[in-house]
Each structure stands twice: as structure tokens, then as C-alpha cells.
Amino acid sequence: MHSNGLFLKDVAGFLGSYYAGLAIMNAIAAFFIWRRKNRIGEAGFWASVAAAMLVLASLAMSGSASSVPHLPESLRKLVNTLSGPVNYTAGTTALFAIAFVFRKFFVKPMVAWTVFNAALLLMGLAMADENFASIVMKPDNVPIVGLVFLLAFFTWVATKQAVENDERIAQGLPPLEKENDEKVLVWPDLVYTELICMVAVSAFLLAWALLLPAPLEEPASSVKTPNPSKAPWYFLGLQEMLVYFDPWYAGVALPSMVVFGLMAMPYLDFNKKGNGYYSINERKFAYLTWQFGFLELWIMLIILGTFLRGPNWNFFGPFEFWSPYKVEVLNNVDLPQMFWVNLLNRPLPRVAADAPWYAQIGTILLREAPGLVVMAAYLFLLPPLLAVTVFRKYFAKMGLIRYLVMINLMLLMLSLPLKMVLRWTLNLKYLISIPEFSLNF
Amino acid sequence: MAENKKMSTAEILAAARAAKAAKTEPPAAVDVAPAADTPAAEAPKPAPSKPIAKPAPAAGGRPSVAEIMALARAKKEAEQGGGAAAPVEKPVPKPAPAKAPTLKADGDKPAAKSAAPKVLARDTASILAAARTGAKPGPVSKADAPTRPAPVAEVATVVKAPPAKLAAAPTLPSKPIKTVAKKGADAEADRRGFLEMVLGSFMATGFTALSMTGGLFGLGLARFMFPNVLAEPPSRFKVGFREGFPAGKVETKYVAQYGVWVVNSDVGGLQQIYALKTVCTHLGCTPNWLEAEQKFKCPCHGSGFYKDGVNFEGPAPRPLERYAIRISDDGQLEVDKGRTFHEEIGQWADPDSYITV
Numbered sequence: 001m002h003s004n005g006l007f008l009k010d011v012a013g014f015l016g017s018y019y020a021g022l023a024i025m026n027a028i029a030a031f032f033i034w035r036r037k038n039r040i041g042e043a044g045f046w047a048s049v050a051a052a053m054l055v056l057a058s059l060a061m062s063g064s065a066s067s068v069p070h071l072p073e074s075l076r077k078l079v080n081t082l083s084g085p086v087n088y089t090a091g092t093t094a095l096f097a098i099a100f101v102f103r104k105f106f107v108k109p110m111v112a113w114t115v116f117n118a119a120l121l122l123m124g125l126a127m128a129d130e131n132f133a134s135i136v137m138k139p140d141n142v143p144i145v146g147l148v149f150l151l152a153f154f155t156w157v158a159t160k161q162a163v164e165n166d167e168r169i170a171q172g173l174p175p176l177e178k179e180n181d182e183k184v185l186v187w188p189d190l191v192y193t194e195l196i197c198m199v200a201v202s203a204f205l206l207a208w209a210l211l212l213p214a215p216l217e218e219p220a221s222s223v224k225t226p227n228p229s230k231a232p233w234y235f236l237g238l239q240e241m242l243v244y245f246d247p248w249y250a251g252v253a254l255p256s257m258v259v260f261g262l263m264a265m266p267y268l269d270f271n272k273k274g275n276g277y278y279s280i281n282e283r284k285f286a287y288l289t290w291q292f293g294f295l296e297l298w299i300m301l302i303i304l305g306t307f308l309r310g311p312n313w314n315f316f317g318p319f320e321f322w323s324p325y326k327v328e329v330l331n332n333v334d335l336p337q338m339f340w341v342n343l344l345n346r347p348l349p350r351v352a353a354d355a356p357w358y359a360q361i362g363t364i365l366l367r368e369a370p371g372l373v374v375m376a377a378y379l380f381l382l383p384p385l386l387a388v389t390v391f392r393k394y395f396a397k398m399g400l401i402r403y404l405v406m407i408n409l410m411l412l413m414l415s416l417p418l419k420m421v422l423r424w425t426l427n428l429k430y431l432i433s434i435p436e437f438s439l440n441f
Numbered sequence: 442m443a444e445n446k447k448m449s450t451a452e453i454l455a456a457a458r459a460a461k462a463a464k465t466e467p468p469a470a471v472d473v474a475p476a477a478d479t480p481a482a483e484a485p486k487p488a489p490s491k492p493i494a495k496p497a498p499a500a501g502g503r504p505s506v507a508e509i510m511a512l513a514r515a516k517k518e519a520e521q522g523g524g525a526a527a528p529v530e531k532p533v534p535k536p537a538p539a540k541a542p543t544l545k546a547d548g549d550k551p552a553a554k555s556a557a558p559k560v561l562a563r564d565t566a567s568i569l570a571a572a573r574t575g576a577k578p579g580p581v582s583k584a585d586a587p588t589r590p591a592p593v594a595e596v597a598t599v600v601k602a603p604p605a606k607l608a609a610a611p612t613l614p615s616k617p618i619k620t621v622a623k624k625g626a627d628a629e630a631d632r633r634g635f636l637e638m639v640l641g642s643f644m645a646t647g648f649t650a651l652s653m654t655g656g657l658f659g660l661g662l663a664r665f666m667f668p669n670v671l672a673e674p675p676s677r678f679k680v681g682f683r684e685g686f687p688a689g690k691v692e693t694k695y696v697a698q699y700g701v702w703v704v705n706s707d708v709g710g711l712q713q714i715y716a717l718k719t720v721c722t723h724l725g726c727t728p729n730w731l732e733a734e735q736k737f738k739c740p741c742h743g744s745g746f747y748k749d750g751v752n753f754e755g756p757a758p759r760p761l762e763r764y765a766i767r768i769s770d771d772g773q774l775e776v777d778k779g780r781t782f783h784e785e786i787g788q789w790a791d792p793d794s795y796i797t798v
Contacts, residue, residue: 221697222700222727223696223697223698223700223719223727224697224727225726225727225728225729225739225740225741226740227729227740228740229726229740229741239741239742242723242724242741242742242756243742243743243755243756244756245756246723246756246758247723247724251724311740312729312738312739312740312743313739313740313741313742313743313755314743324729325731325733325734327733327734330743330745330753330754330755331753331754332753332754332755353786353787353790429756430758433758435758435759435785436785436786438758440758
């Protein structure tokens with residue numbers, strides 16, 4: 001690794017063109033607002049933002065490392081110390097909650113444009129940090145940077161239409177999609193669009209592949225595992241799940257449940273509203289469940305696994321150096337250990353190795369009794385309890401079978417965040433731990 | 442509405458072809474009636490001489506290989522002085538004109554008919570068509586065949602009838618007439634015989650090559666099943682004398698070749714030397730020995746193991762496994778990877794799994 005000054009010289013050119021790009025983007029936006037929308041005040045504001053970006057660009061390219069715009073050292077240290085799996089997850093969840101509650105505010109184009117600019121500016125400032133840049137600008141990780149912005153954009157577009165529709169529905173108007181439902185022809189309208197997209201995406205991928213070649217590592221060896229060893233980016237959420245569960249559950253059962261649940265969704269959904277148009281108010285439960293499962297439990301885990309998990313799968317702050325020697329004190333214990341040893345001050349129930357099989361099984365069951373009780377309560381007691389309380393209306397509308405399928409899928413989905421919280425707060429490794437039969441939960 | 446505005450590609454092609462054909466059309470074309478169902482209705486020239494060109498667009502817009510071939514053939518004949526073929530340069534409109542003479546010949550020159558079947562028989566389409574209709578195998582294309590009522594039927598019927606899909610191979614007949622007129626049946630038979638001979642030998646060559654390739658491939662496959670390599674290092678190997686393993690040491694130099702750590706450590710009050718398998722019990726990555734922290738740490742999901750192999754952090758559900766270890770006859774330690782010992786089922790108590798120091 002080179003020193004910080006050398007690194008800044010290397011990255012200065014890129015940052016200069018990055019800020020210049022932002023300046024051009026904002027200039028175009030200002031021009032658009034001026035000519036098309038005829039809102040001169042706003043146009044002037046964005047023109048001045050463009051000018052500020054130009055100043056940043058010239059600072060970055062001035063040739064002196066110290067003038068490259070960057071975040072102050074103290075702020076970076078603060079971010080590093082504050083970041084951890086718990087704060088990360090709680091923070092993103094809170095962010096989503098805020099975005100959801102105040103969605104009417106965030107769907108305004110000018111607000112979204114401001115947030116977008118702020119995010120880009122923050123990223124530019126952060127990229128002057130060597131540790132941050134080395135992770136974010138790694139060729140494997142660039143798609144995930146793109147994913148963050150692309151996903152934010154698509155979520156925003158859908159939310160915007162949903163909010164508009166909700167307002168129209170509240171006024172007794174039909175949704176926008178019903179208003180303007182003129183059909184177009186597959187040929188040529190759709191096929192031409194697809195053709196153009198195909199050409200554009202191919203050209204983009206070609207340029208990308210040439211500019212950022214895929215990194216090659218040394219030949220694989222069964223006795224040498226790279227450190228950190230990461231799954232393909234789209235599986236990093238799964239890899240993060242595997243930290244909290246036995247492979248059979250996080251690697252096989254839970255992903256299968258995801259696929260099964262996605263297939264079951266149309267059959268579980270009894271709500272006829274929102275069919276063919278975006279709406280949040282008319283299907284709040286479905287919307288929130290989906291967004292939590294997708295954004296928080298899949299996308300956020302991918303981002304966590306990509307940018308914040310370093311050597312030995314330790315957590316690293318965004319501006320922290322990825323040292324393979326980072327010491328993280330962890331001592332996870334299973335629930336039986338907690339219950340028998342820590343709580344009751346007794347040794348774990350044990351049996352001689354040559355005891356008959358029923359004694360073995362009985363001892364294992366006794367040892368795992370607390371975990372079994374908790375799991376039984378979670379999977380068998382909660383559904384009826386929820387059916388008569390929170391989901392009373394749903395239960396009535398769905399019927400027993402559909403309700404049971406839905407509630408089981410939901411409980412299994414929620415088992416992931418619950419287990420994560422238990423791991424972070426109580427250092428709980430497994431609720432049920434039967435290594436004799438490779439059964440751990 | 443849409444049809445009025447936009448012409449499909451097929452229609453545009455048809456129109457272009459019709460225009461071109463109208464220019465180059467031989468007068469013979471007059472006896473072909475316009476096809477009622479062709480999409481070339483908007484073609485710029487609805488002149489009576491046009492119709493011949495129409496069947497082509499009906500055929501699906503694009504000249505098939507057969508048509509191109511026919512064109513080439515007809516062109517050659519035209520050069521050689523055959524009067525029947527129309528003098529057309531452009532490939533696209535050709536098929537239709539090429540057919541016209543045939544049809545005309547069929548109607549006008551019954552003399553040529555007797556010779557025609559033999560010649561035409563080379564065209565699979567014609568053979569099939571003839572067989573299907575049971576009619577006299579005149580110079581018909583497969584398109585014409587099904588609807589052809591009689592050899593002398595009006596050409597109009599013939600042209601109008603072809604379903605669009607089949608009309609693609611209208612061309613071959615133009616040749617037979619000329620050839621027959623010139624050479625006669627015997628010459629044709631000879632040529633076919635020659636062809637059969639050549640083709641037959643091609644087949645023979647082809648199948649010989651195929652069977653030889655298959656045989657060689659089979660041999661190669663059989664060889665592949667018995668590779669000339671030793672897939673693994675020997676499962677029993679010596680790691681040196683016990684003096685090389687002082688108390689507290691984790692020997693990592695056998696990891697790269699054998700996948701084993703040889704450790705001298707205190708296990709439950711007993712000083713033991715044991716061989717740990719370098720496979721994480723979570724998902725099978727290779728952990729690293731971190732000397733400073735005195736633990737094995739897996740890079741994949743962060744599982745951690747004490748020096749004795751017992752898991753204490755991360756998701757690994759059970760301790761690392763041990764290999765069998767013993768003192769061989771020459772006093773060196775010998776690790777046997779053929780046997781593993783699991784702690785969770787009490788196998789670490791087995792004296793084969795360690796050496797007491």
C-alpha cells in the first residue's frame with residue numbers, strides 16, 4: 001500500500017472528473033427546470049450547485065494532494081467507531097421507516113434530487129479516504145455501488161406513483177394507470193424499445209469490461225482459502241445469513257423457503273386492490289412485508305457483506321483498514337449452555353458413550369429442552385395467538401390453510417433478524433444444538 | 442388503422458419486388474392471374490403484367506435457397522440460349538418468372554410433358570407433390586401440387602392457390618424443359634447414376650470417418666477414466682520426531698500439502714500431540730492459525746476455534762476434527778488421514794487420536 005499522499009495523487013484525476021460530471025448533471029437539471037418548468041429560482045439554485053461542483057473539481061485536480069476535498073479525520077474516526085452490525089442494521093431499518101412514514105415528502109422530485117446529490121457528494125468526499133476507496137472502487141464492488149443507486153431510484157419511482165395513486169383514490173379518482181391505459185403494440189413499440197435497450201446495454205457492458213477488467217486471483221487450492229473469502233456479490237446476503245445459522249438452515253432451508261414463499265405469494269394474497277397499479281395505502285401489510293424482506297433482509301445484507309465485512313468476516317467501518325489481524329472478542333454460547341450452566345449452575349446433561357440409544361436420545365432431548373420449548377412456542381404457539389389478536393381479520397379472510405402457510409413463511413423470514421439480534425445481544429450461537437446429528441438451529 | 446399507417450417489412454418487400462418484376466416481366470406472364478390474397482395490394486403498379494411477381498411475396502417475403510439456386514440455374518440456361526426462361530437479373534423477382542415458363546410449357550407444349558417427370562424427380566418437393574396428388578407429375582412445385590386439378594388446368598388456378606407457406610419452391614421446373622429438350626432421358630439417367638455413385642462414396646467415407654472418430658473417442662474416454670496421476674498425496678505420512686513439536690506449538694507447515702495442523706497442547710489437563718484437520722466444520726473453508734490471538738479463524742463466516750480445536754465463536758457447530766496419529770517404528774510421528782475423530786461423539790478419547798507427551 002502506498003502512502004496517503006501518493007494515493008490522493010492517484011485518485012485526484014478520477015475525483016476531478018467525478019465532480020465535473022456532477023457539475024454537468026446539475027447544469028443540465030438547472031437548464032431543464034428553467035426551460036421546461038419555467039421555475040427560475042430553482043434553476044438558479046441548481047446552477048449554483050453545479051458551479052460549486054466545478055470548484056470541487058478544480059480543487060481535486062489542482063495537483064496538490066492536500067486540496068483534494070475530503071471528510072475531516074475526526075468525522076471518519078467517529079463513523080468507524082459508531083459502525084457495527086447492530087448500528088448498521090438498526091440504522092438502515094430506521095432509515096427505511098423514516099422514508100416510509102414521510103414518503104409524501106420524499107417523493108417530491110426536488111427532494112429526491114437533493115438527496116441524490118447529497119449522496120453523490122458524500123461518496124465523492126469519502127473516496128478521498130484510501131480505505132474507503134480501495135473497497136468501493138474494487139472492480140468486483142462497482143456493481144454494488146451501481147445497485148445502491150439504481151435500486152434507490154426504482155424504489156423511488158414506484159413509491160412516487162403509489163403516493164400519487166393513493167391521493168387520487170382518496171379523492172375518489174381512478175388510479176393513474178387506469179386513466180391512461182392506452183395499449184401499445186408489441187411490434188414495433190415494445191420490440192424496438194427492447195432492441196435499443198439491448199444495443200445500449202451491450203455497449204455499456206463492453207465498455208465496462210474493457211475499463212474495469214475482472215480481477216483474477218491465484219489458482220484455486222483446497223487448502224488455501226482467500227481472506228476474506230467472499231461469495232459472488234448477489235449471494236453475499238446469503239453468506240451473511242450463514243454467519244448466524246447452521247449451513248443446512250441458512251444455506252438450504254431458508255433459501256428454499258424464499259423461493260417457495262415467492263411462488264406462494266399470489267395464492268396467499270386475497271387483496272384484490274392494487275391489481276395493475278401502484279398503491280401503498282390499499283395494501284400496507286403486503287407492501288411492508290415485501291419491502292422489509294427484500295430491502296432489509298436481502299439488499300442491506302448484500303451491502304453489509306460487500307463493504308463492511310473484511311478479513312475473517314470481521315466487521316470493519318467504512319474508513320477502517322482491512323487488517324487480517326483485527327481482534328474481535330466473541331464467545332458465542334449455545335442456549336443449553338446458557339440455561340444449564342449459567343442459569344442453573346449445573347453441568348450439561350451427559351450420558352456415557354456406550355449407553356443404549358434411547359438413553360442417548362433422551363439425554364440429548366433433555367439437554368436441548370429449553371431450545372426445543374422456545375422453538376415450539378415460536379412455531380406452534382405464535383400462529384394461533386396471532387390469529388386471534390393481530391391477524392384476526394386476516395385469519396377470517398384467508399381461512400385456516402392459507403393463514404397457516406402465510407404465518408409460517410413470515411415467522412421463518414423473521415427468524416433471521418431475530419437470530420441476528422440474539423447473536424449480537426446475548427452472544428447466542430444456537431437455540432438448539434445437536435452436533436451429534438448435525439442439527440443446529 | 443394500423444395497417445393503413447404502417448406497412449410491414451413483408452409488405453414493403455413485396456411492393457418493391459412487384460415494382461421490379463413489373464419492369465422485367467416477360468410478356469408470357471399474362472396468363473397468370475393476380476393472387477387474391479397476397480398482401481401486395483398496395484403495390485405501386487397494379488398493371489396486368491404485374492401478377493407474376495405477386496406469388497413471391499406471398500411466399501413469405503424472402504427468396505429461399507431453393508429460389509436462389511433456381512435463379513442461378515435459369516440464368517445459366519438463358520445464357521446458353523434456352524428460350525423458355527425469362528431474362529431476369531434480379532434474384533428476388535426471379536422465382537416467379539421462372540415458374541411462369543414452366544406452367545406455360547405445361548399447358549402449351551404437351552410434348553415436353555412426357556419428359557418432364559423424370560427430370561423433376563430430382564426435386565424432393567416435386568416428388569412429394571406428385572405422390573400426394575396422384576395427378577400426372579407435371580412440372581409442379583410442391584406449392585402448386587396440392588391444388589392442381591389437372592395438368593392442363595388454367596394457370597390462374599395454379600398460381601392463386603398456393604398457400605403462402607409452400608410457395609417458396611416454385612422454380613426448378615424451368616430447367617427440366619430445356620434439359621429434356623436438349624439431352625433426353627438417357628443422359629439424365631447417366632447423370633443421376635453418377636450422382637448416386639458420388640453420393641454413395643461420400644456416405645461411405647462419412648460413415649467410415651464417423652465410426653473411426655467414435656472409436657477413437659471411446660478409447661480416449663476409457664483412458665480418461667484411468668488418469669495417470671496420483672490424485673492425492675498419500676494418506677499416511679510422517680511429520681518428523683516429537684522433539685520437533687515443543688509444547689504450545691501449532692505446526693502449520695503441513696497445511697499446504699496435507700491439510701493438517703500438528704499441535705502440541707494441553708487438552709483437559711493432559712499434554713497431547715494431535716493432528717487437526719484444516720477443514721472448518723461450518724462450510725469447509727480452511728481456517729488460518731492466528732499466532733497472536735492463539736486461535737484458528739475461518740475467513741468465510743468468521744468461525745473461531747481454540748488451539749485444541751474446540752469451536753467458540755462464529756457459526757461453526759462443532760470442533761475441528763482430528764486425524765489418527767501414532768509413533769511409527771522409526772520413532773517419527775505418523776499421521777493417518779484415513780481416520781478422523783469427532784469430539785462431539787466422544788472420539789477424542791480414543792488413544793489413536795493423540796500422542797501423550
